[in-house]
Amino acid sequence: MCQVEEDYNGLECNQEKIPVSGLNRKCMKCKEGTAVLIIRVSDAFCRSCFKEYFIHKFRAMLGKNRVIFPQEKVLLAVSGGAASCTMLSQVQEGLSRDAPKKLRFMPGIVYIDDGGACGRSEDERQTSISQLKNIFTQTGFPYFIVPLEKVFSLPTSVLVPGTSDPDPSNPCYKQAVDKYLKEKQKLREEEAVCAVAQLNLEDSAYLPEHKLALQRLFSSLKTLSAKQEMLQTLRQHLILHVARENSYSKVMMGESCSRLAVKLLSNIALGRGAALASDTGFSDPRFGDVVIVRPMRDYSSKEITFYNRMFHVPSVFIPGLDTKSHDKASIQRLTESFVTNLQADFPSTVSTIYRTSEKLHTVRPPQSQSTEPEPASKCLLCLCALDTTADKASAFHATLISEQLSQLRLQEGSVDLVAGSSDQCCVEDQTCGTSGCCSSKRTPVQQDLKTLLCYSCRLTVKDMAAVNTLPPYILTEAEKRQRRSQMKVEISEYLLEEDQD
Amino acid sequence: MAAPLGLHLEFGGGAELLFDGVKNHHVTLPDQSNPWDMKQLLAWIRGNMLKERPELFMQGDTVRPGILVLINDADWELMGELDYQLQDKDNVVFISTLHGG
Ligand SMILES: [Zn+2]
Ligand SMILES: [Zn+2]
Ligand SMILES: [Zn+2]
Numbered sequence: 001m002c003q004v005e006e007d008y009n010g011l012e013c014n015q016e017k018i019p020v021s022g023l024n025r026k027c028m029k030c031k032e033g034t035a036v037l038i039i040r041v042s043d044a045f046c047r048s049c050f051k052e053y054f055i056h057k058f059r060a061m062l063g064k065n066r067v068i069f070p071q072e073k074v075l076l077a078v079s080g081g082a083a084s085c086t087m088l089s090q091v092q093e094g095l096s097r098d099a100p101k102k103l104r105f106m107p108g109i110v111y112i113d114d115g116g117a118c119g120r121s122e123d124e125r126q127t128s129i130s131q132l133k134n135i136f137t138q139t140g141f142p143y144f145i146v147p148l149e150k151v152f153s154l155p156t157s158v159l160v161p162g163t164s165d166p167d168p169s170n171p172c173y174k175q176a177v178d179k180y181l182k183e184k185q186k187l188r189e190e191e192a193v194c195a196v197a198q199l200n201l202e203d204s205a206y207l208p209e210h211k212l213a214l215q216r217l218f219s220s221l222k223t224l225s226a227k228q229e230m231l232q233t234l235r236q237h238l239i240l241h242v243a244r245e246n247s248y249s250k251v252m253m254g255e256s257c258s259r260l261a262v263k264l265l266s267n268i269a270l271g272r273g274a275a276l277a278s279d280t281g282f283s284d285p286r287f288g289d290v291v292i293v294r295p296m297r298d299y300s301s302k303e304i305t306f307y308n309r310m311f312h313v314p315s316v317f318i319p320g321l322d323t324k325s326h327d328k329a330s331i332q333r334l335t336e337s338f339v340t341n342l343q344a345d346f347p348s349t350v351s352t353i354y355r356t357s358e359k360l361h362t363v364r365p366p367q368s369q370s371t372e373p374e375p376a377s378k379c380l381l382c383l384c385a386l387d388t389t390a391d392k393a394s395a396f397h398a399t400l401i402s403e404q405l406s407q408l409r410l411q412e413g414s415v416d417l418v419a420g421s422s423d424q425c426c427v428e429d430q431t432c433g434t435s436g437c438c439s440s441k442r443t444p445v446q447q448d449l450k451t452l453l454c455y456s457c458r459l460t461v462k463d464m465a466a467v468n469t470l471p472p473y474i475l476t477e478a479e480k481r482q483r484r485s486q487m488k489v490e491i492s493e494y495l496l497e498e499d500q501d
Numbered sequence: 502m503a504a505p506l507g508l509h510l511e512f513g514g515g516a517e518l519l520f521d522g523v524k525n526h527h528v529t530l531p532d533q534s535n536p537w538d539m540k541q542l543l544a545w546i547r548g549n550m551l552k553e554r555p556e557l558f559m560q561g562d563t564v565r566p567g568i569l570v571l572i573n574d575a576d577w578e579l580m581g582e583l584d585y586q587l588q589d590k591d592n593v594v595f596i597s598t599l600h601g602g
Pocket of ligand 1: 027028029030031032033045046047048049050
């Protein structure tokens with residue numbers, strides 16, 4: 001039954017591009033239909049074989065990974081772009097079929113309107129929203145349209161990983177299927193509840209002061225790379241919040257393999273190497289109770305674009321932060337142009353990068369195995385496991401040392417600057433003498449925030465002119481964690497003294 | 502065969518932003534002694550239609566990688582790409598896959 005999967009996914013394409021000649025080439029699958037597109041290196045497909053291949057791949061991806069339970073509520077994160085709109089159409093397709101392999105989960109849709117961070121006018125934003133509403137309404141699924149401004153009213157709980165359900169491994173999956181068959185009746189009731197939730201959250205209004213606060217936050221970020229990282233993070237937090245509030249336990253993201261290849265390489269450049277597995281894998285358990293899945297990660301952007309065009313999948317182009325920006329405007333843009341240029345000459349580029357990421361997954365132990373999900377061991381912003389305890393040869397350590405050296409030089413220059421970070425001047429066997437930086441008096445948030453962040457998020461925050469422009473839930477949670485770790489230090493000191501007696 | 506050539510051009514996926522935000526264009530290519538091919542069409546688009554930032558659409562004498570081209574709803578890779586000889590009433594589509602998702 002997975003013949004199609006093996007036929008196409010197992011292909012090795014390590015040769016260079018072969019020129020294709022002849023206008024009436026036949027489909028390589030059925031050998032009859034006229035080919036309409038080439039995928040991979042030189043596989044020519046006719047229209048109907050391409051459709052079959054595309055649809056099969058989606059269901060095979062979900063079937064193979066078995067992470068979604070029947071009847072589970074799954075939130076689809078739709079940005080309006082081609083990939084996430086295709087994902088939506090594949091879910092519709094899978095749910096509507098009467099075939100035995102019909103999908104059996106309960107989808108909802110979330111759209112985060114980030115126009116406020118990208119400098120779009122109210123009119124432009126409303127136009128995009130009404131186009132999206134048309135698409136969403138036609139699916140019949142409940143949907144949430146949330147302006148990014150809402151991050152200024154998020155609770156701190158968003159930053160705390162939830163406790164996950166019992167392991168969703170195969171025995172459980174089978175039980176869940178049985179349960180589904182028994183509880184078919186309840187499904188109708190649940191649907192009614194969804195409709196109510198939709199009414200409450202469909203209100204996409206935001207406060208004018210939050211609009212200003214969002215503008216302040218993004219103008220405080222000095223580089224496009226940092227803006228893109230921050231947008232990604234805040235968007236993730238909002239989606240997570242909507243999922244939890246409405247008891248969705250899975251979130252589907254529509255990232256294609258072309259996009260993931262770019263993300264993978266730019267993540268390395270941005271210092272997110274340690275989080276690669278969860279940032280680009282099929283499923284991402286970092287939030288605990290809500291698991292992120294990426295069912296589009298086997299599709300190239302070419303396949304997606306052709307599918308949408310041939311089968312009339314509607315999508316909405318929404319200009320973002322980097323639209324029409326220069327190739328070298330940010331690390332993310334630079335990587336994108338690097339990968340697509342390479343792909344043009346060596347068509348196996350994306351699949352090679354992509355397969356490399358799969359290997360990284362098997363080498364790295366899954367994050368869920370790392371003992372207790374204590375919030376302090378996770379990055380405040382991206383919730384990945386903190387990589388800052390890495391060994392001394394790491395890039396993280398190197399930046400830290402150069403930072404310390406430049407701070408030392410500053411201190412020599414002016415005595416007034418001494419009141420800096422207490423965590424840095426006292427590392428290892430340095431002593432600070434009488435300058436007073438070891439006293440427990442409160443240090444400004446900007447200095448302290450760093451200790452709570454992974455290497456990559458530190459770099460983003462470093463590009464901020466004013467850290468206090470961050471939304472309150474982040475600042476409050478940061479203070480809370482700082483107080484907690486301060487207390488831990490004090491307690492341990494006390495215990496140590498007791499021990500010595 | 503020197504009759505003027507009428508084409509339907511379409512830009513999508515954000516590529517339309519480089520053409521005043523207009524997706525659909527009906528153009529008539531001027532008479533010339535040799536038949537028009539895709540390479541000449543691209544040069545003509547660059548000279549006559551592209552409003553800004555040509556480097557976001559073109560690279561050398563072809564389209565920038567990441568922009569897909571369809572001729573009469575088929576992949577131009579099956580049609581000879583730059584060497585394809587255009588016919589009257591052909592439909593040529595350019596879709597950017599850059600910055601999507
Ligand atoms: Zn076929
Ligand atoms: Zn982080
Ligand atoms: Zn000190």
